[in-house]
Amino acid sequence: MPEAAATGLGNLPAVSWRLLWRDWRGGELRLLFLALVLAVASVTGIALFTDRLERALLLESANMLAADRVLHTRGEPAPAEIINEAARRGFRTAGTLSFTSMAFSDSGNMLVAAKAVSDAYPLRGKLITTLLPFTRGAPVASGPPPGEVWLESRALPALGVEVGGTVFVGEAELTVGAVIIAEPDRGQGGFVDNAGPRLMLHMDDVAATNVVQPGSRVSHRALFAHDDFVALDAFEQWVDETFDGNYHIRDVREESGEIAEALDRAEGYLLLGSLFAVLLAGLAIALSARRYSERHYDYVAILKTLGCTSARISAIYLLIQLKLALAAVLLGSLLGFALHQGILRALRASLNVELPPPGLEPYVVGALTAFICLLAFALPPLLALRETPPLRVLRKDLTQLRFSDRIPYAFGIGGSVLLIYWYSRDLVLTTLLVVGVAGTGLLLSLISLLFLATSGSVGMKAGNAWKLAMTAVRRRRWQNVLQVMVFSVTIMSLLILSLLRTDLIEDWRAQLPEDTPNLFMMNVTGGQVGRIEAFFAENGVEANAFYPLISARVRTINGAEPEPDAGGGGEQGGSSLLENNELPERPAARDAMAADGGESGQSAESGNRQVQGRLSRRQVTWADEPPPDNRITAGAWWGDNPRSGLVSIDEEYADWLNIGIGDEIGFEINQQFVSAEVANLRSVRWDNMQPNFFIIFSPGTINHLGATFLSTVRLEAGRKLLLNDLIRQFPTIVVIEVDALIEQIQTIIGQVSSAIELIFLLVLAAGALVLLSCVSASLDERFHENAILRTLGAGRRLILASLLIEFSFIGIIAGVIATLGAEGGLYYLQERIFEQDFNPHYWVWLAGPALGCAIIALLGVNSTRKVVSTSPLTVLRRVV
Amino acid sequence: MIRTAGLTKRVPTSEGELTILNDVSLRIEAGESVAIVGASGSGKSTLLGLMAGLDTATSGEIWLDGRQLSTMDEEQRALLRAEAVGFVFQTFQLLPSLTALENAMLPIELKGESGAGGKARKLLDRVGLGDRWHHYPNQLSGGEQQRVAIARAFATKARVLFADEPTGNLDTATGGKVIDVLFELNREFDTTLVLVTHEERLARKCGRSIRLVAGEIANGESRPEPVHA
Numbered sequence A: 001m002p003e004a005a006a007t008g009l010g011n012l013p014a015v016s017w018r019l020l021w022r023d024w025r026g027g028e029l030r031l032l033f034l035a036l037v038l039a040v041a042s043v044t045g046i047a048l049f050t051d052r053l054e055r056a057l058l059l060e061s062a063n064m065l066a067a068d069r070v071l072h073t074r075g076e077p078a079p080a081e082i083i084n085e086a087a088r089r090g091f092r093t094a095g096t097l098s099f100t101s102m103a104f105s106d107s108g109n110m111l112v113a114a115k116a117v118s119d120a121y122p123l124r125g126k127l128i129t130t131l132l133p134f135t136r137g138a139p140v141a142s143g144p145p146p147g148e149v150w151l152e153s154r155a156l157p158a159l160g161v162e163v164g165g166t167v168f169v170g171e172a173e174l175t176v177g178a179v180i181i182a183e184p185d186r187g188q189g190g191f192v193d194n195a196g197p198r199l200m201l202h203m204d205d206v207a208a209t210n211v212v213q214p215g216s217r218v219s220h221r222a223l224f225a226h227d228d229f230v231a232l233d234a235f236e237q238w239v240d241e242t243f244d245g246n247y248h249i250r251d252v253r254e255e256s257g258e259i260a261e262a263l264d265r266a267e268g269y270l271l272l273g274s275l276f277a278v279l280l281a282g283l284a285i286a287l288s289a290r291r292y293s294e295r296h297y298d299y300v301a302i303l304k305t306l307g308c309t310s311a312r313i314s315a316i317y318l319l320i321q322l323k324l325a326l327a328a329v330l331l332g333s334l335l336g337f338a339l340h341q342g343i344l345r346a347l348r349a350s351l352n353v354e355l356p357p358p359g360l361e362p363y364v365v366g367a368l369t370a371f372i373c374l375l376a377f378a379l380p381p382l383l384a385l386r387e388t389p390p391l392r393v394l395r396k397d398l399t400q401l402r403f404s405d406r407i408p409y410a411f412g413i414g415g416s417v418l419l420i421y422w423y424s425r426d427l428v429l430t431t432l433l434v435v436g437v438a439g440t441g442l443l444l445s446l447i448s449l450l451f452l453a454t455s456g457s458v459g460m461k462a463g464n465a466w467k468l469a470m471t472a473v474r475r476r477r478w479q480n481v482l483q484v485m486v487f488s489v490t491i492m493s494l495l496i497l498s499l500l501r502t503d504l505i506e507d508w509r510a511q512l513p514e515d516t517p518n519l520f521m522m523n524v525t526g527g528q529v530g531r532i533e534a535f536f537a538e539n540g541v542e543a544n545a546f547y548p549l550i551s552a553r554v555r556t557i558n559g560a561e562p563e564p565d566a567g568g569g570g571e572q573g574g575s576s577l578l579e580n581n582e583l584p585e586r587p588a589a590r591d592a593m594a595a596d597g598g599e600s601g602q603s604a605e606s607g608n609r610q611v612q613g614r615l616s617r618r619q620v621t622w623a624d625e626p627p628p629d630n631r632i633t634a635g636a637w638w639g640d641n642p643r644s645g646l647v648s649i650d651e652e653y654a655d656w657l658n659i660g661i662g663d664e665i666g667f668e669i670n671q672q673f674v675s676a677e678v679a680n681l682r683s684v685r686w687d688n689m690q691p692n693f694f695i696i697f698s699p700g701t702i703n704h705l706g707a708t709f710l711s712t713v714r715l716e717a718g719r720k721l722l723l724n725d726l727i728r729q730f731p732t733i734v735v736i737e738v739d740a741l742i743e744q745i746q747t748i749i750g751q752v753s754s755a756i757e758l759i760f761l762l763v764l765a766a767g768a769l770v771l772l773s774c775v776s777a778s779l780d781e782r783f784h785e786n787a788i789l790r791t792l793g794a795g796r797r798l799i800l801a802s803l804l805i806e807f808s809f810i811g812i813i814a815g816v817i818a819t820l821g822a823e824g825g826l827y828y829l830q831e832r833i834f835e836q837d838f839n840p841h842y843w844v845w846l847a848g849p850a851l852g853c854a855i856i857a858l859l860g861v862n863s864t865r866k867v868v869s870t871s872p873l874t875v876l877r878r879v880v
Numbered sequence B: 001m002i003r004t005a006g007l008t009k010r011v012p013t014s015e016g017e018l019t020i021l022n023d024v025s026l027r028i029e030a031g032e033s034v035a036i037v038g039a040s041g042s043g044k045s046t047l048l049g050l051m052a053g054l055d056t057a058t059s060g061e062i063w064l065d066g067r068q069l070s071t072m073d074e075e076q077r078a079l080l081r082a083e084a085v086g087f088v089f090q091t092f093q094l095l096p097s098l099t100a101l102e103n104a105m106l107p108i109e110l111k112g113e114s115g116a117g118g119k120a121r122k123l124l125d126r127v128g129l130g131d132r133w134h135h136y137p138n139q140l141s142g143g144e145q146q147r148v149a150i151a152r153a154f155a156t157k158a159r160v161l162f163a164d165e166p167t168g169n170l171d172t173a174t175g176g177k178v179i180d181v182l183f184e185l186n187r188e189f190d191t192t193l194v195l196v197t198h199e200e201r202l203a204r205k206c207g208r209s210i211r212l213v214a215g216e217i218a219n220g221e222s223r224p225e226p227v228h229a
Helices: A012-025 A030-062 A080-088 A155-159 A203-209 A229-242 A257-294 A297-305 A310-351 A361-387 A402-424 A427-453 A465-475 A477-511 A526-538 A607-611 A651-656 A722-729 A739-777 A779-791 A796-833 A842-869 A872-879 B044-051 B074-084 B100-111 B116-126 B142-154 B172-189 B200-204
Strands: A069-074 A092-104 A109-117 A127-130 A138-140 A148-152 A166-169 A172-182 A198-202 A219-225 A519-524 A547-557 A617-622 A631-635 A646-650 A664-669 A672-683 A695-697 A708-713 A734-737 B002-013 B016-028 B033-038 B059-064 B085-088 B160-164 B192-197 B208-213
Touching: A012 A310, A012 B100, A030 A257, A030 A310, A030 A361, A030 A739, A069 A229, A080 A092, A080 A219, A080 A229, A092 A155, A092 A203, A109 A155, A109 A203, A109 A722, A148 A155, A148 A166, A155 A722, A166 A198, A172 A198, A172 A203, A198 A203, A257 A361, A257 A402, A257 A477, A257 A739, A297 A310, A297 A361, A297 B074, A310 A361, A310 B074, A361 A402, A402 A427, A427 A796, A465 A796, A477 A739, A477 A796, A477 A842, A519 A526, A526 A708, A526 A722, A646 A651, A651 A672, A722 A734, A739 A842, A779 A796, A779 A842, A796 A842, B002 B044, B016 B044, B016 B059, B033 B044, B033 B200, B044 B059, B044 B160, B044 B192, B074 B085, B074 B100, B085 B142, B100 B116, B100 B142, B116 B142, B142 B172, B172 B192, B192 B200
Parallel strands: A109 A198, A148 A172, A617 A695, A646 A672, B033 B192, B033 B208, B085 B160, B160 B192
Antiparallel strands: A069 A219, A092 A109, A092 A166, A092 A219, A127 A138, A127 A172, A148 A198, A166 A172, A519 A708, A519 A734, A547 A617, A547 A664, A547 A708, A631 A672, A646 A695, A664 A672, B002 B016, B002 B059
8 A cells, every 4th residue: 555645645735736726727716715815805905004094194193293292291391311211212302382471562462372392393293384474384394493483373463563573472572483374283282372372482582581480380392203103102101110100101192082082983993894804704715615615525525435535635625725825815915905005096185194104914914814714714614525425426415514514613603703803802892793693693593493483385386486486495494594694794794884984974073063163262251241242243253152160179979078989090190280270181172171270180081081080170060951962861951940959960970979860969169068969960072172061050059159151153264363353352351272173183084084984895895795605605506406497397587586586585684684783783882882872773774674685686686697598408417 | 355244234214214235245256347236226336335435334244355344444445445446437426627637647646656647648548538638527428428437447456446337327339338448448457346237238248246136135145254354
């Protein structure tokens, strides 16, 4: 006996090459190869795209900080040790110093938001200046030189100066060198950066102004930039560790909650898109591998009669798959690269972001995906071929595939879990998807039971298309269950991504609609409210509601000292803004925006952090109606005839303080004690750039304690000069402009919306391929059966009609299950992961099944048309 | 070359166990040509499958080429087939994605022998298909496909050839020509031939016949065999 053949690999590599080549030539492997290439191409393409897009978006959003990382300090500049360490690590650094001051000229004066910058400012983004106010400008490399000030357009007419004139800041006389049109980090900062038009000067001139004294209310920002993201993270960590958390370097996500949220959601969507793309590609691989292996039963049986052992059969197929996978990885990576280039080209106009070069990781991700998919989805049915009994050469009906009956599902499920976890690194999301799929499986089993329970009748009922189709559905119920599962998972994926995309984009649009107010007016006295309203009415500007503002402190809850959750972070916190009489980072989004704030506050960004450190002074209000975008989550609003002594609390804040409906809260307001019962809890949309409040009293509760008022208004760019008149007429009010921030958020949202649309299209393509391969996987049996029917005299119309009915029926069931799954999945995703409010999509309940029916019927009938156009003899010969 | 003793095959069915072969004992010497005849469903193909090691018996013993099949697992039986056994089937069983030449080469390649192409070409010449070697099965007639199968069966110089209704899918004239080729090569390679057929004319070409009736040997062949090899 030849030992090489008996034990070792012998000439197996050569044999596997020949079989691979012959199978390829015979067209047997093409579908599997195509599915593998698709998996690699879509995953690599999406990974390349998201990798570069994420980095680009981070870079782009870094422009909004004028740096990659920022260290914000109050009163004192950042320690020299940090700046020196940054320089030692090859960082570029710059510094800014913000303060409010009066600027004087020969003909006027006004409160300005002064900002002194060092030579290197800005490190990221562009400072745009011009020589005439309210005109277009051009980017300049750095800020004003010593001896110069640059002013925002509005300040020039207010001060009655032109470029070349002089203004005084404190004791320093400076020349107006340019007009600032845009400043990269204009949206950042608190009150000191927003209390008036910008006046920018050189850092060296600050001393000469004599405005900044020890203890002055000033804000320092140390700016850092480095092209290596890893170096940035390492530096951030070094600062945290060296200074024991007393100083914290922040990136754009921490600096701007709105941008962080947009980026987080976009990344979440892109991740979900990639997951669905991988799962769909896995399905396509599993289906085509199954079909390939089914077509190879006879092949293996013959090989076995020729003396091939099971071990050698496994080795041959393993080698074939390995070679196929390598080829697929190569071709898929190339296609993936081309795909992402295509996407970028298509998006160039809307992206408007300079993309960093791609890394190697996406290719590794693509290749690993191919091998995991192959292991999980393709290998089990192929390895099961080894179980084919050689006797099959004599008896066609023998399959005896014990291995393939159970193991592949375990492999497939295990592989899917591994892939999902690997991509998401998120145990919750992984569990959710696994539970979702398991739920779908359970639902399908129930439907199968229904099929089983349907009283089967004898024969095919071949005289009537409807009955013929229904008996076919019943006879093939187990194959149909698999098919319905594949169809429904595919349609569900597409529905989820489609609905989520629409909801996300609509949500973003709703967050900052076209008429979002761009000015906040504060420190308005009760007597000024009517006059300001009249001022806007005279000038044809729509004024918004005025909210009273008053500083309050929670003293007791049901008579006892408040005991905030330990996890809430308590009172301490980095950038305490109010104690410096400044504004939090998002001036418009917080109730704590009055200039006469309390003792402690914190510019927390989202989630629990929003309520951290909020036990002390809060800016509270009273109102007849809840502010727009507020949703009552417990209890009820006080209705048309409110009684005094009630209070409404933000639900996260209430959660942190362990407050519930009916609790009696004691407040200290203007040295008086006020008690109120909690009537309701609200969810507050902090990112809508509208006045928002943690605590709202019912009218009549605190009205007598004195308050100032806050309101918003939208002034189009062309009407900004009106602001000068307003301030001239009401010199005590404080006006904060947030145009820059709104514009920056809208830019980011526009970009991530484009990315989301594109990923959706990619997954749509992957889904279409799965549907196609699923339909073609069921073709063989239908071909054979219908060929026999035709030889027995069944007409073309009868067969086509029965196929149409059968596929439509399967499509409707798949559509119903997909809709159920999609709504369930969306509920979880929106409520838990994307932090959106879930609303049922009623139209989908009709559209889902209709879509399933239309797509499956169209694909099915189109693919099986050949059944009636090929001669029955050809079909029968091929199948025998 | 082949011996069976008390060979029995039963299969479970929805109506209980069905006996396909019952206590079949026979002996076939090396170089012999034996026809197994009988009506449809008499158990001919099952007996062939068992003797060739394609299936396992419910009870009884089989010796093939001096080795006891009933003690071997599927892997060992496959290796024995690779070394000693050739097949010709009623439905030809050619691999549709391979050309005539590649089909004939396959057992030589699997055995790990060199010069597969040359050996296969010679055999195709020998069966009269020298000019059709590059055709695929679906481009060949039934008779031609069966001749490729015969070339493949002799490619590794098998010591035993099992033929299951080799003319069952062919017309009389074509079947006659195929059988002539089969017997010529059988003589040339001095192969033991076991041929399952229901055609008496074909059976008469063999040295002797074993008739199966309802799973049992009907013509006195079923005599007790010694249990040692």
